[in-house]
Amino acid sequence: MSATRERIAVVGAGAFGTALAAVITLAGKSDVTLVGRDPALISDLKADRVHDAALPGIALPDALVFSAEPEAIRNAEIVLFAMPSQAQADAARHYGPYLAEGAIVVTCAKGIDRVSGSLLTDLLEQELPDHAIAVLSGPGFATDIAKGLPTAMAIAAADIAVAERLAQAISGRTFRLYASSDRIGVQLGGALKNVLAIACGIVEGRGIGDSARAALISRGLAEMSRFVCAKGGQAETVRGLSGLGDLVLTATSHQSRNLRFGIALGRGEAVDSLHGTLVEGALAASVASRLAEGLGISMPITDAVTAIIGGTLDIPDAIEQLMTRPITTE
Numbered sequence: 001m002s003a004t005r006e007r008i009a010v011v012g013a014g015a016f017g018t019a020l021a022a023v024i025t026l027a028g029k030s031d032v033t034l035v036g037r038d039p040a041l042i043s044d045l046k047a048d049r050v051h052d053a054a055l056p057g058i059a060l061p062d063a064l065v066f067s068a069e070p071e072a073i074r075n076a077e078i079v080l081f082a083m084p085s086q087a088q089a090d091a092a093r094h095y096g097p098y099l100a101e102g103a104i105v106v107t108c109a110k111g112i113d114r115v116s117g118s119l120l121t122d123l124l125e126q127e128l129p130d131h132a133i134a135v136l137s138g139p140g141f142a143t144d145i146a147k148g149l150p151t152a153m154a155i156a157a158a159d160i161a162v163a164e165r166l167a168q169a170i171s172g173r174t175f176r177l178y179a180s181s182d183r184i185g186v187q188l189g190g191a192l193k194n195v196l197a198i199a200c201g202i203v204e205g206r207g208i209g210d211s212a213r214a215a216l217i218s219r220g221l222a223e224m225s226r227f228v229c230a231k232g233g234q235a236e237t238v239r240g241l242s243g244l245g246d247l248v249l250t251a252t253s254h255q256s257r258n259l260r261f262g263i264a265l266g267r268g269e270a271v272d273s274l275h276g277t278l279v280e281g282a283l284a285a286s287v288a289s290r291l292a293e294g295l296g297i298s299m300p301i302t303d304a305v306t307a308i309i310g311g312t313l314d315i316p317d318a319i320e321q322l323m324t325r326p327i328t329t330e
């Protein structure tokens with residue numbers, strides 16, 4: 001006997017939302033609708049089944065439904081929010097009234113809300129108190145996912161049974177989710193690795209060497225662990241897909257916008273040189289530094305990225321500061 005089909009809506013027709021909608025459709029277990037806010041884009045997607053701007057040349061599955069109407073999420077049991085982190089609150093307010101009773105909302109963004117300093121799951125819980133809120137995060141570029149290359153990520157909900165149901169519904173032959181109950185660890189891995197990827201980009205753009213990159217990855221992971229544990233998450237999660245896995249991917253692959261942004265900084269190019277591309281780490285750095293200060297934990301790499309982006313520290317001084325901190329144990 002086959003399991004009941006889930007109805008899934010993915011809101012946010014950018015690179016990640018479109019890739020997720022495509023791969024979940026291809027898994028064949030659910031009826032999937034991709035909901036975008038730009039009617040012209042949605043009409044092009046219906047006509048061409050290719051997202052030229054976000055995923056050029058990748059054919060989207062025939063069974064994937066597109067809609068520009070918020071009404072389209074009404075029947076969905078699972079709703080993925082795939083817009084940037086700073087748009088999650090707005091999206092909750094806009095789409096919230098259309099959610100079905102009992103619908104689970106999954107944030108797919110990697111960031112921290114800059115206005116409130118809240119974790120995205122806390123923010124969504126506040127905006128949508130009648131819905132279970134989950135988070136999907138981990139190593140995977142939208143293009144790789146949409147092309148059907150093997151990818152694994154984590155999905156976390158407060159109730160592990162909910163996370164397991166989501167992992168079953170969303171996983172397929174090329175996209176594999178691991179269930180977790182550590183929403184804090186999973187989402188902070190995604191938010192903080194972007195800041196560390198910028199640091200690695202600076203090292204690359206400045207030509208400081210691969211040894212420095214390895215040091216940043218490993219000391220960055222220590223920062224991430226301190227922050228996650230101080231916020232109530234688990235160190236074990238940091239060592240998993242959403243922490244170490246995503247940090248290694250983003251800190252080493254030129255597909256990463258955060259790494260490319262850091263490279264541009266390291267080369268002394270203008271910080272707007274990515275022409276409006278989303279760089280979540282540039283938004284998360286200062287809020288992470290602020291929160292870390294409040295928590296009384298040390299985040300020297302994150303602080304250095306914050307100061308470099310803010311124009312209060314130049315790169316040679318940042319390196320000097322990081323290298324001359326008091327000698328300590330690992």
Ligand SMILES: NC(=O)C1=CN([C@@H]2O[C@H](COP(=O)(O)OP(=O)(O)OC[C@H]3O[C@@H](n4cnc5c(N)ncnc54)[C@H](OP(=O)(O)O)[C@@H]3O)[C@@H](O)[C@H]2O)C=CC1
Binds near residue numbers: 014036090
């Ligand atoms: N790209 C990737 O490889 C991955 C991305 N992510 C994460 O996913 C999130 C989105 O990234 P990505 O898809 O790459 O970004 P894109 O810039 O490609 O797309 C963002 C999309 O969100 C839409 N959007 C913005 N604000 C709202 C809103 N208020 N309501 C509804 N839709 C909105 C945008 O619409 P419009 O064009 O109309 O502005 C756009 O379609 C980020 O947090 C990112 O870190 C996670 C894993 C992989």
Ligand SMILES: O=C(CO)COP(=O)(O)O
Binds near residue numbers: 139249256
């Ligand atoms: O999070 C990502 C891959 O896991 C995408 O990284 P960028 O946002 O740096 O492109």
